[in-house]
Amino acid sequence: MKLYVFDGGRAHLPDLSHLTPDRNFGRPVTIPLFSFLIDHPRGLVVVDTGVDTDDARDPVLEVEPAHRIDRQMQRLGYAPGDVKYVVLTHLHLDHTGGMTLFPDATFIVRRSELRAAWWPDAYERGYDFDNLLAARGFRYLQPPGDEAFDVFEDGSVVCFDTKGHTEGHQSVLVDLPRSGKIVLTGDAVQVAENLTDSVPPGMCWNSQMAVQAIAKLRHLQETGALLIFGHELSLLESLKIAPAYYD
Template structure:
C-alpha cells in the first residue's frame, strides 16, 4: 500500500520536526528526581496494553488484498491500530500508524485508499500521562507506510528490528529499498538507538512480551505474543492477515513480498495460536479491535 506523495510530504515534515533542538539535559551532578507514589504504583501494575487509534483506511476495491482474485470490487474499512505495552520494566510501542500530518486534515485519497486520523500518537500518549521520551522501545510489525508513519514522534526510543526487515529498509549493498518511495521515512529510523533482534525476541526477559518473525508480507514481517494476566495468551498479527476472512481463507495480498513464505508463516502462526490457546487480534479488523474497548489486560 503506497501513498507516495503523501508519504514524501509526511517525511519532509517529520524531518523538519526532528531537526528541532532537543531540550537541554540536566547537569551531570543533578540529583535524580524522586519517584512519586503514583509512579511507583504504576511501575508495579501488571502487564496491560493500551490500544491506540492510529488512523482509518477505507479501501474502495480490495482486489490487491487477495491473489486468488475473489476480492475484486469489494470495499472495506480497516482500523489502523497501535499498541502501547505497559510492562513493569518499561514501555513498548508496537506499530506507529499513519503519518501525523493527517491529523486535522480530513480524508486523503490516492488510488483505492482513503486515509484519515483524528489524534496523533503523542496526543494519545498524553491521555495516559506519558510523553514520547518515556517510551523505551519501538517495534514495527513491518515497514509499510501505515505502520511507520509517526516515527518522528518517538525518536528517543530504542528501535527493535530483525536483520531481514532492516536490510529491506536499508539494503547493505546500497541499492534502493523494496519500498523506494518510503526511503525518506526510513531515514528517520537511522538516528535512533537500534537493537537488532533474533527471529524470536523476549522484550522484557520474562516471556510476557515476545516479538516473533512471520515473514512474507515483507522480508522481516513480525507478530507479537503477549501473555496477559486476565485475557491469557494474545497474538497480534501485524499484517499477516488484514481481515477475518483473510485468516479463514488464507488469502495473501498481491503486493506481498513472498506468497509461499507468507503461507508458511500463516501455518506457523496458527500452530502457535493453537498450542497456546491464544486470542488472535487482527490489527486492521474492526471486529477484533472495537470489542477491546481500548485496553487488553
C-alpha cells in the same frame, strides 16, 4: 502490566483484493490502522506507530490529529519520551508514520526488514523513504533471521518471525496476567480471511512463507491466544480499544 489498542484512523481502499490477492475484486473496503502500547513494569513498549496524521498525504486515509499515537498516549497520562522500545512488525508506511515521535527509544526491527526497506526490490510499493530517512540515526536492535526475541527476558513480550508479507516481518506475543496470550499479528494477517482461508496478505514479498506464517499464527489461536489482525475492521467491535485495556 497493561496492553492498550489504539485506533489510528481508517483507510478506504477501492478493492479488497489489495489485502486478499486474486479474489474480492471490486469490493471496496475500509480498514483500521492499529498501534499498541504495552505498559510493562520495566518500561513502555510501543508496537507499530500508525501514520503521522499531521502529514497524511495519501487520499485514501481518513485520519484526524487526535488519532496520532503520541496524543493518544498523552490522553492516558503517558509521556512519549518515556517509551523504551518501539517494535515495528515491518516497515510499510502505515506502520512507520510515527517513528520520529520516539527519538530516544530503541527500535526493534528485524535485520532483514531494515535492509529490504532501505533497498527495496522494484515491485515493492509499501515503503516510504521519507519516514525511514527521518529515523536513520535512531538506535536499532536488529534480531537476526528466525530467532524469537524476548524483550524483557520474562516471556511477556516476545517478537517472533512471521516473514512472508515482507522479508523481515515479525509478530508480537504479549502474555498478560489476566487476559492471557494476545498476539499482535501485524500484517502477517491483514484481514480475517487471510487466516480462515490461508490466503496470503496483499503486497506480499513471498506467498509461500506468508502462508507458513499464517499456519503458525493459526496454531497460536487454536491453543487459546487472542489474535489481533493488522487491518480487520470488525475487530473495532470486539476488541477493547483505548482507554480500555487488557491486563
